[in-house]
Amino acid sequence: MNARITVTSHNTPDNVMTNVDLEKLVDTSDEWIQSRTGIVQRHIVSDDEASSDISTRIAKSLIKKRGISPDQLDLIIVGTVTPDHFTPSTAALVQKNIGASNAWGFDLSAACSGFIYGLETGANFISSGKYNKVMVIGVDTMTSILDYQDRDTCVIFGDGGGGVILEPSNKKSGIVDSILRMDGSGGEYLIVPGGGSRIPSTEASVNSRQHYIKQDGKTVFKYAVKGMAEVSKKLLDRNNLSGDDIALFIPHQANKRIIDASAERCGISPDKVLINIDRYGNTTAGTIPIALNEAVSENQINDGDYVLLAAFGAGFTWGSMLIKWDSKWVK
Ligand code: UT7
Numbered sequence: 001m002n003a004r005i006t007v008t009s010h011n012t013p014d015n016v017m018t019n020v021d022l023e024k025l026v027d028t029s030d031e032w033i034q035s036r037t038g039i040v041q042r043h044i045v046s047d048d049e050a051s052s053d054i055s056t057r058i059a060k061s062l063i064k065k066r067g068i069s070p071d072q073l074d075l076i077i078v079g080t081v082t083p084d085h086f087t088p089s090t091a092a093l094v095q096k097n098i099g100a101s102n103a104w105g106f107d108l109s110a111a112c113s114g115f116i117y118g119l120e121t122g123a124n125f126i127s128s129g130k131y132n133k134v135m136v137i138g139v140d141t142m143t144s145i146l147d148y149q150d151r152d153t154c155v156i157f158g159d160g161g162g163g164v165i166l167e168p169s170n171k172k173s174g175i176v177d178s179i180l181r182m183d184g185s186g187g188e189y190l191i192v193p194g195g196g197s198r199i200p201s202t203e204a205s206v207n208s209r210q211h212y213i214k215q216d217g218k219t220v221f222k223y224a225v226k227g228m229a230e231v232s233k234k235l236l237d238r239n240n241l242s243g244d245d246i247a248l249f250i251p252h253q254a255n256k257r258i259i260d261a262s263a264e265r266c267g268i269s270p271d272k273v274l275i276n277i278d279r280y281g282n283t284t285a286g287t288i289p290i291a292l293n294e295a296v297s298e299n300q301i302n303d304g305d306y307v308l309l310a311a312f313g314a315g316f317t318w319g320s321m322l323i324k325w326d327s328k329w330v331k
Contacts, residue, residue: 112313
């Protein structure tokens with residue numbers, strides 16, 4: 001049994017920070033950010049907002065759009081590396097906030113691949129035959145781990161997320177195939193060193209800025225293009241498809257140059273590539289579900305279309321997923 005997406009939604013905080021706003025905080029320029037990344041602006045949380053607030057708005061919207069009651073949900077998976085707390089999980093906070101009295105759930109830590117990892121996990125619960133409605137959310141509040149003294153990182157990330165509900169499909173539609181990968185030897189190139197059991201929070205760890213995200217951008221860039229293109233190409237090949245058969249490619253939005261290079265290597269023409277990094281920046285686990293919901297809302301995906309997702313992120317984690325769209329419930 002396949003799992004199919006029956007509803008999509010996304011949410012971003014109201015506050016917008018433009019590149020020009022960033023010029024006032026750090027030694028950068030709108031010209032540099034746009035030409036090196038494609039980003040024009042990003043949404044950022046207000047002081048009293050966290051990942052569970054964004055997730056709860058997404059969850060409420062998914063339930064309303066699908067026309068179900070919260071107690072019909074079986075499982076809630078939240079892909080995030082910026083949970084409200086180490087514990088309880090963001091999934092538990094969402095469960096409480098929406099009153100999903102029959103659901104259990106957990107957070108899934110796979111950085112920018114969090115949503116695809118979550119979809120794969122949720123789809124397998126559906127395939128087991130025991131679960132009928134699995135909510136998968138990808139969300140990050142990256143500003144909670146951004147160092148506004150580090151121009152290498154603070155200009156590229158934003159806050160937001162999106163989600164879907166997965167349900168069984170007895171047709172050959174829905175999530176038809178996927179390839180997921182991990183290579184922990186890349187861990188040091190994109191890392192939040194402090195706050196865990198390796199470097200617990202102390203005055204010294206805070207003063208030495210260990211709780212912020214650190215990135216070797218050039219190295220990550222190289223592995224991201226190679227990783228996303230390799231798995232996407234392999235996925236197409238083993239399903240006897242070419243780039244021409246894909247109606248829409250929705251890659252993780254980390255850098256427009258990474259997206260362009262990955263799509264080219266997969267033989268997917270630029271008009272079939274969804275790019276919204278200009279408006280949101282890199283929202284980590286949020287990028288793909290935000291883009292997917294925008295595509296659905298703008299009627300860019302039709303019944304029977306092949307949609308290809310691809311992600312790459314810290315860990316390293318990466319993967320690609322092939323979906324044959326079945327829009328019976330999707331709005
Ligand atoms: O989502 C998780 C995965 N993350 C990614 O996929 C991110 C991958 N990496 C990237 O997207 C890019 O590497 C960055 C956008 C982070 C950086 O772009 P780059 O083209 O690799 O720039 P760079 O680090 O090679 O820096 C080029 C120059 C340097 O100056 P010099 O040494 O040539 O004089 C930097 O100091 O640009 C400078 N620079 C900046 N200038 C203005 C670096 N950051 C900035 C900045 N504003 N924000």
